[in-house]
Amino acid sequence: MNEKTLQERIEFKPHKAQREILKCHEREIVICAGRRFGKSILCAYIALRTLLEGDYAGKPVKIWIVSPTYDLSQKVFDYLVKWFLKVAPSQTKAVSYRPFPQIKTGRGGLVQCKSADVPTSLLGEELDLLIIDECSRIKREVYQTYLYPSTISRKGSTIFISTPFGKNWFHEQWVIAKEKGAGFQFATTDNPTVSEEEIALAKKKLPTDVFEQEFLATFNAEMSAVFRNVRACIGDTLKEPMNHKYVMGLDLAKFRDFSVITIIDKNTHEVVHFDRFQKIPYTLQKIRIRDIARKYNNAKIVIDSLNVGAALGDDLRAEGLNVEEFKSVGTISKDWQKKGSKERLIEKLSSFFEEINIRIPSNETLIDELESFGYQMTDAGNLRYGAPTGLHDDCVDSLALAVWTLKGKQKRENISAQRSIPPIRRKSYQYY
Numbered sequence: 001m002n003e004k005t006l007q008e009r010i011e012f013k014p015h016k017a018q019r020e021i022l023k024c025h026e027r028e029i030v031i032c033a034g035r036r037f038g039k040s041i042l043c044a045y046i047a048l049r050t051l052l053e054g055d056y057a058g059k060p061v062k063i064w065i066v067s068p069t070y071d072l073s074q075k076v077f078d079y080l081v082k083w084f085l086k087v088a089p090s091q092t093k094a095v096s097y098r099p100f101p102q103i104k105t106g107r108g109g110l111v112q113c114k115s116a117d118v119p120t121s122l123l124g125e126e127l128d129l130l131i132i133d134e135c136s137r138i139k140r141e142v143y144q145t146y147l148y149p150s151t152i153s154r155k156g157s158t159i160f161i162s163t164p165f166g167k168n169w170f171h172e173q174w175v176i177a178k179e180k181g182a183g184f185q186f187a188t189t190d191n192p193t194v195s196e197e198e199i200a201l202a203k204k205k206l207p208t209d210v211f212e213q214e215f216l217a218t219f220n221a222e223m224s225a226v227f228r229n230v231r232a233c234i235g236d237t238l239k240e241p242m243n244h245k246y247v248m249g250l251d252l253a254k255f256r257d258f259s260v261i262t263i264i265d266k267n268t269h270e271v272v273h274f275d276r277f278q279k280i281p282y283t284l285q286k287i288r289i290r291d292i293a294r295k296y297n298n299a300k301i302v303i304d305s306l307n308v309g310a311a312l313g314d315d316l317r318a319e320g321l322n323v324e325e326f327k328s329v330g331t332i333s334k335d336w337q338k339k340g341s342k343e344r345l346i347e348k349l350s351s352f353f354e355e356i357n358i359r360i361p362s363n364e365t366l367i368d369e370l371e372s373f374g375y376q377m378t379d380a381g382n383l384r385y386g387a388p389t390g391l392h393d394d395c396v397d398s399l400a401l402a403v404w405t406l407k408g409k410q411k412r413e414n415i416s417a418q419r420s421i422p423p424i425r426r427k428s429y430q431y432y
Helices: 003-010 016-022 040-057 070-087 138-153 169-177 197-205 207-214 282-295 310-316 342-354 364-372 392-404 412-416
Strands: 029-032 062-067 102-103 110-115 129-131 156-161 183-186 246-251 259-265 271-277 300-304 323-326 374-377 382-387
Touching: 003 040, 016 040, 016 102, 016 183, 029 169, 040 062, 040 129, 040 156, 062 070, 062 412, 070 102, 070 110, 070 129, 129 138, 138 197, 156 169, 169 183, 197 207, 246 282, 246 392, 259 282, 259 392, 271 282, 271 392, 282 310, 282 374, 300 310, 300 364, 310 323, 342 382, 342 392, 364 392
Parallel strands: 029 156, 029 183, 062 110, 062 129, 129 156, 246 300, 300 323
Antiparallel strands: 102 110, 246 259, 259 271, 374 382
């Protein structure tokens, strides 16, 4: 079946920019494109074409669709299933969703969805085609250690698709591919099916930098992280209590997350105690929190009152502890300046790092969370602060809660002990 016949059979009409990509036959193709450009549907078509060519030639192929989560990988997979059953309606049993979405053809061809948040599941495979969706949100080491080796033995192809996320490893791949004519960059407006009214609304609603990244597919080095100067604020801070006042930021576990206790010296802005734990019964958590707060001179406890936070706050107050509840609102919207919103909490912590007005311990988990913390766009077009999909942000939330009640600068002796690295100023966002 030739390409024209296949497209007619499945009723796929690639637009001009998609046709330009389909003409490229390099082993590695990088597609940097704005939202709703048509990246997913294009990759579904390439996967279908590759799968059918292998079956017809008697050389069944193996294809992976890898995303930060299984849910994201199904965007490509759903298109592929729909088209596959149009071409091969008798093979309904070839499609399954347990233990993960896959197509296994009668001739041995295989397509599987994979999640990058379980890297060990990506070991030991040989692939003819690897599609990495939203790869700017996947860690570099996941690609280098687990995904890159999978195409070597079969000389397979890799297609990287994503909107930008700063200038991380996805940008590096795009630059390399561009030199070979295999690096593409398209805006949402290059998809003729997206109306000008929708684009105009997004431009009005979003901060300029966010609109340029998400819809114009512009690489902006300052957009990949919320916190600057993180490593300039690292020091030997963990210490026993002194005759100082302390504040505890308490983030409680949700589902598979961790509970995190962060205690900051209100005089020096040093993180003097850091504790992260998981799967501990509620009663034991309460005892641990109570004992640590009392140890640090009855430290004020700032706790997110959502979920189980309010109940725990009441229990701790009943034991004579000083508890301040914080009610978070996660989405950046028109009421973002309302006191207590999640975005104001994060903006305050961000300002402390920019001004090098905080000291944190050399803790790999905490540093990784701070450096990877960013924003995500919801389906409704709003922004939500948080860790990349599949990663944690419990340490960030705990630290932000501890900083929330801090005022002013650190004591002079603590500032002089820091590295003399000037803060990196970033453009302030205007949220509409």
